[in-house]
Structures are given as C-alpha cells and as structure tokens.
Amino acid sequence: MEATLKSFAPSIQNNEGVCSVCGVKTIRTVEFMGIKRTFRVMCKCMQKQLEQEKLSQLKQDRMRKAQKLKKFSLIGERYKNATFESSKTGINPSFDRAFKRCRKYCELYEKTIKNGYGIYFFGDKGVGKTHLTACMANNLIAKCVPVLFTNLFEISKAVKSTFNRESSLTEQSLIEKFANIEVLFFDDLGTEVFTKSSGDTWLQSLLFDIINKRYNSKKATIFSSNHSLNELINKSGIAGKTVDRISEMTSGAVMKIEGISLRKIKKDSIF
Ligand SMILES: Nc1ncnc2c1ncn2[C@@H]1O[C@H](COP(=O)(O)OP(=O)(O)OP(=O)(O)O)[C@@H](O)[C@H]1O
Ligand SMILES: [Mg+2]
Ligand SMILES: [Zn+2]
Structure with a gap:
C-alpha cells in the first residue's frame, strides 16, 4: 500500500527519494494525455515512521498540557x-x-x-x-x-x-x-x-x-x-x-x- 507523500520528509529517504530500508522509489512520474506529473509516495516503512512521529507528537502535546494543568x-x-x-x-x-x-x-x-x-x-x-x-x-x-x-x-x-x-x-x-x-x-x-x-x-x-x-x-x-x-x-x-x-x-x-x-x-x- 502506497500513500501520497505530502509535507512529511522521512529521514529514511535518501536524496534520490529512495527508501534506505526497503529500496522503494518514492518519486514517481506518470504521463496522462501527454501531461507528465511527478508525485511522491510512501512505502510501508515511511508510513510507519510517520505514525510513530505523530504518536510521539501527541504524547509530547499531552505532556505539555498536563504540565500546564499541574501548574x-x-x-x-x-x-x-x-x-x-x-x-x-x-x-x-x-x-x-x-x-x-x-x-x-x-x-x-x-x-x-x-x-x-x-x-x-x-x-x-x-x-x-x-x-x-x-x-x-x-x-x-x-x-x-x-x-x-x-x-x-x-x-x-x-x-x-x-x-x-x-x-x-x-x-x-x-x-x-x-x-x-x-x-x-x-x-x-x-x-x-x-x-x-x-x-x-x-x-x-x-x-x-x-x-x-x-x-x-x-x-x-x-x-x-x-x-x-x-x-x-x-x-x-x-x-x-x-x-x-x-x-x-x-x-x-x-x-x-x-x-x-x-x-x-x-x-x-x-x-
Ligand atoms: N499512603 C501514604 N504513603 C506515603 N505517604 C503518606 C501516605 N499517606 C499519608 N502520607 C504522608 O503522611 C502525612 C500525613 O498525610 P495527610 O496530610 O494526607 O493526612 P490527612 O489525613 O490529610 O490529615 P489532616 O486531617 O490533618 O489533614 C503527609 O506528609 C503525607 O504526605
Ligand atoms: Mg489533610
Ligand atoms: Zn521503505
């Protein structure tokens, strides 16, 4: 399963847009009716990394909120x-x-x-x-x-x-x-x-x-x-x-x- 990559910049991706874990190319080009479009996709490892980052962000937000509430x-x-x-x-x-x-x-x-x-x-x-x-x-x-x-x-x-x-x-x-x-x-x-x-x-x-x-x-x-x-x-x-x-x-x-x-x-x- 590949999802479109938006603002996420995974650290496991090299300069050519290749995942250093599974080797999937994240930059793809398709041609439709003569128009070329380049887009980026996420491999499973990148999706996992994104999930982990979201989770740790959520944890940090909760911790910050709890610290404020405690104060x-x-x-x-x-x-x-x-x-x-x-x-x-x-x-x-x-x-x-x-x-x-x-x-x-x-x-x-x-x-x-x-x-x-x-x-x-x-x-x-x-x-x-x-x-x-x-x-x-x-x-x-x-x-x-x-x-x-x-x-x-x-x-x-x-x-x-x-x-x-x-x-x-x-x-x-x-x-x-x-x-x-x-x-x-x-x-x-x-x-x-x-x-x-x-x-x-x-x-x-x-x-x-x-x-x-x-x-x-x-x-x-x-x-x-x-x-x-x-x-x-x-x-x-x-x-x-x-x-x-x-x-x-x-x-x-x-x-x-x-x-x-x-x-x-x-x-x-x-x-
Ligand atoms: N289960 C516990 N484990 C560790 N420390 C405790 C425990 N219960 C009470 N203490 C400590 O013992 C002391 C007295 O407890 P606490 O102040 O809760 O009593 P209290 O029942 O509220 O008394 P008061 O009616 O005078 O307000 C406090 O320093 C508290 O931190
Ligand atoms: Mg008391
Ligand atoms: Zn990968």
Missing part, C-alpha cells in the same frame, strides 16, 4: 508528587480500602467524571486523606483532566482578593472557576467553624454558591474532612442545605479513614 492545579508542594504507585499501603486497612476505590475511580475516569461522581473522605488527622486525594488529582492531571486542589480558606482568600480595585478578576469569574472546573478537590472541609457573624454568613453563602453550582451541573467533587457529614452541620456549623447537596454528590462514596497517623510514623523514621 494551575494549586496542589501544594508536599503533595504534588503523590502517586498511587509511590504510596505506602498495609498500615491502615481503611486507607487501603479507600486507596483501591480511588484507583478504580481514576481508571474509570471517563465514566466517573462524566457522571459527576464525588467522594467524601473523613477521619482522623494524618491518616492520608489529603495524600490520597492528591494521588487522584495527579493521576487525573496526567490524563489531561483539569482539576483544582484547594480548600475553603484559600477559595475565600482568592475571592476576597478580587475586591481589590486593581484585581483583573471579578468575584463572579473566580467563583465560576471553582464552580466549573472538571474536578474540584475540596480539602479540609469543616475546619472553619461558622458562627452567625456577618463574615461567616458571607463565607456560608460562598460555600453554598460553589457547592450548589457544582451540584446543579453534576460536576465531580472530592472532599476531605476531619468531620462526618453530620458533624459538618453540628460541629462546623455548615448550613444543612449545603451538606445535603454534598451528601447527594458523594452518595455511595462516603469513606471513613482511621488508624495510625502517618505524620507520626514519618517523624519517628526521620529521627
């Missing part, structure tokens, strides 16, 4: 290299169970993200919730899925910064950014305790706004918290209507992680 993902320095492959397992059984489900979630990412499946991790300090969600985020980024990794404190700080007259972003455009991103990793939900003060009312509305927008558009959101869903209301004072939506967004995937703190293990092994 804008807001994943912290500590967690930016967290991967499933380099994670410790076999310490806390509940972590291992969650770990397997997260891996599966990422394997099936086209389906899980499209369906807006969320996950709610909760449990003690240091058991690996943020680490695990970062593994997911890094895995999805490598698959070129746009993600943001943040928490309510950082979101509110960013939104407040738009109140500054010199800010090039508007409050609404920033909220849309968190509301529309393909996958939002919401770390440490419930750390802030809400009171009835006006500042907290603003924060409650901001949280509701982002969650509600993601709920309405069925966007995948992955939460981590030290509190159960009930405690988000009872201990952190998050509005019931917000928690109700989070509950539906993560239904079937509320996972408690408990056991030994890996922070403690890490410290012990360093000193």
Whole structure:
C-alpha cells in the first residue's frame, strides 16, 4: 500500500527519494494525455515512521498540557508528587480500602467524571486523606483532566482578593472557576467553624454558591474532612442545605479513614 507523500520528509529517504530500508522509489512520474506529473509516495516503512512521529507528537502535546494543568492545579508542594504507585499501603486497612476505590475511580475516569461522581473522605488527622486525594488529582492531571486542589480558606482568600480595585478578576469569574472546573478537590472541609457573624454568613453563602453550582451541573467533587457529614452541620456549623447537596454528590462514596497517623510514623523514621 502506497500513500501520497505530502509535507512529511522521512529521514529514511535518501536524496534520490529512495527508501534506505526497503529500496522503494518514492518519486514517481506518470504521463496522462501527454501531461507528465511527478508525485511522491510512501512505502510501508515511511508510513510507519510517520505514525510513530505523530504518536510521539501527541504524547509530547499531552505532556505539555498536563504540565500546564499541574501548574494551575494549586496542589501544594508536599503533595504534588503523590502517586498511587509511590504510596505506602498495609498500615491502615481503611486507607487501603479507600486507596483501591480511588484507583478504580481514576481508571474509570471517563465514566466517573462524566457522571459527576464525588467522594467524601473523613477521619482522623494524618491518616492520608489529603495524600490520597492528591494521588487522584495527579493521576487525573496526567490524563489531561483539569482539576483544582484547594480548600475553603484559600477559595475565600482568592475571592476576597478580587475586591481589590486593581484585581483583573471579578468575584463572579473566580467563583465560576471553582464552580466549573472538571474536578474540584475540596480539602479540609469543616475546619472553619461558622458562627452567625456577618463574615461567616458571607463565607456560608460562598460555600453554598460553589457547592450548589457544582451540584446543579453534576460536576465531580472530592472532599476531605476531619468531620462526618453530620458533624459538618453540628460541629462546623455548615448550613444543612449545603451538606445535603454534598451528601447527594458523594452518595455511595462516603469513606471513613482511621488508624495510625502517618505524620507520626514519618517523624519517628526521620529521627
Ligand atoms: N499512603 C501514604 N504513603 C506515603 N505517604 C503518606 C501516605 N499517606 C499519608 N502520607 C504522608 O503522611 C502525612 C500525613 O498525610 P495527610 O496530610 O494526607 O493526612 P490527612 O489525613 O490529610 O490529615 P489532616 O486531617 O490533618 O489533614 C503527609 O506528609 C503525607 O504526605
Ligand atoms: Mg489533610
Ligand atoms: Zn521503505
């Protein structure tokens, strides 16, 4: 099978247009009704070379895109290299169970993200919730899925910064950014305790706004918290209507992680 050669200049072709592998002449001349036409063809080796070059170009484009996505993902320095492959397992059984489900979630990412499946991790300090969600985020980024990794404190700080007259972003455009991103990793939900003060009312509305927008558009959101869903209301004072939506967004995937703190293990092994 020979295909017409266009802009591709294969390195296996010599100056006379002969393939150095199979010897096929790539420059052909035909005469039709007295008109001579010269054209070029590709032998199988050249077609293979072209396919390989296209593939490696595609790979490079994906890598470049993933690097860009990572840069804008807001994943912290500590967690930016967290991967499933380099994670410790076999310490806390509940972590291992969650770990397997997260891996599966990422394997099936086209389906899980499209369906807006969320996950709610909760449990003690240091058991690996943020680490695990970062593994997911890094895995999805490598698959070129746009993600943001943040928490309510950082979101509110960013939104407040738009109140500054010199800010090039508007409050609404920033909220849309968190509301529309393909996958939002919401770390440490419930750390802030809400009171009835006006500042907290603003924060409650901001949280509701982002969650509600993601709920309405069925966007995948992955939460981590030290509190159960009930405690988000009872201990952190998050509005019931917000928690109700989070509950539906993560239904079937509320996972408690408990056991030994890996922070403690890490410290012990360093000193
Ligand atoms: N499976 C793991 N493999 C390797 N390192 C891990 C693993 N799990 C956690 N770590 C490391 O242990 C430390 C604590 O983990 P992490 O920050 O994820 O805990 P957390 O459950 O989010 O705690 P908190 O509730 O306080 O936010 C971090 O330094 C993290 O990188
Ligand atoms: Mg954490
Ligand atoms: Zn050839």
